[in-house]
Amino acid sequence: MRKWSLALPVLAAVCAASAQPDAGAVAVANLREDLRGLSQRLDDLSLRVDQLEADSRARLEKPKGGAADYATLAQLNEAIAGLNRSLQAAIASAQEETLRQAGLQNQKFARAGTPAEAAVPAAAAPAGAFSTDFPKEGINYTVQKGDTLALIAKKTGAKLSDLINANKLADPSRIRVGQTLFVPGGK
Secondary structure (H helix, E strand, O other): OHHHHHHHHHHHHHHHHHHOOOHHHHHHHHHHHHHHHHHHHHHHHHHHHHHHHHHHHHHHHOOOOHHHHOOOHHHHHHHHHHHHHHHHHHHHHHHHHHHHHHHHHHHHHHHHOOOHHHHOOOOOOOOOOOOOOOOOOEEEEEOOOOOOHHHHHHHHOOOHHHHHHHHOOOOOOOOOOOOEEEEEOOO
């Protein structure tokens, strides 16, 4: 066993000497490894540049005015206001036409002398012919279920004609629950 113990360090030294490559071969191997790393990094950078170019092309090809796809709050408000104006004008026009038609019907019944005259109170005025001769002071009254203009006038001590004129009611029979009426001289 002793023989082997003396030979062991010598064997290790010989193996170490034969296993060591020369310095030139190590330097070449290191350079090759560095070159392989740089080549891989260059490929990664090239791929990234291609991606950036594709992104920029896609942005340029996108329709101009991406912000035009979105409306500002001011634009929306203006559009809504325009719609409201149009709607109010259409409603006013429809009301005028309805009142005109009702006036024509009343005139037709008046000429014919039919019993329809009894159905339309004498205080009802054709469109645009409401009197302004009524008390300017009074109260507001909310129409309740079962109310008629005559009943409201009686409850509040007002004149039926004043109620019709103050509220410009072309058809006094068409009041609705929840409607607020001005009652001239009402108590």
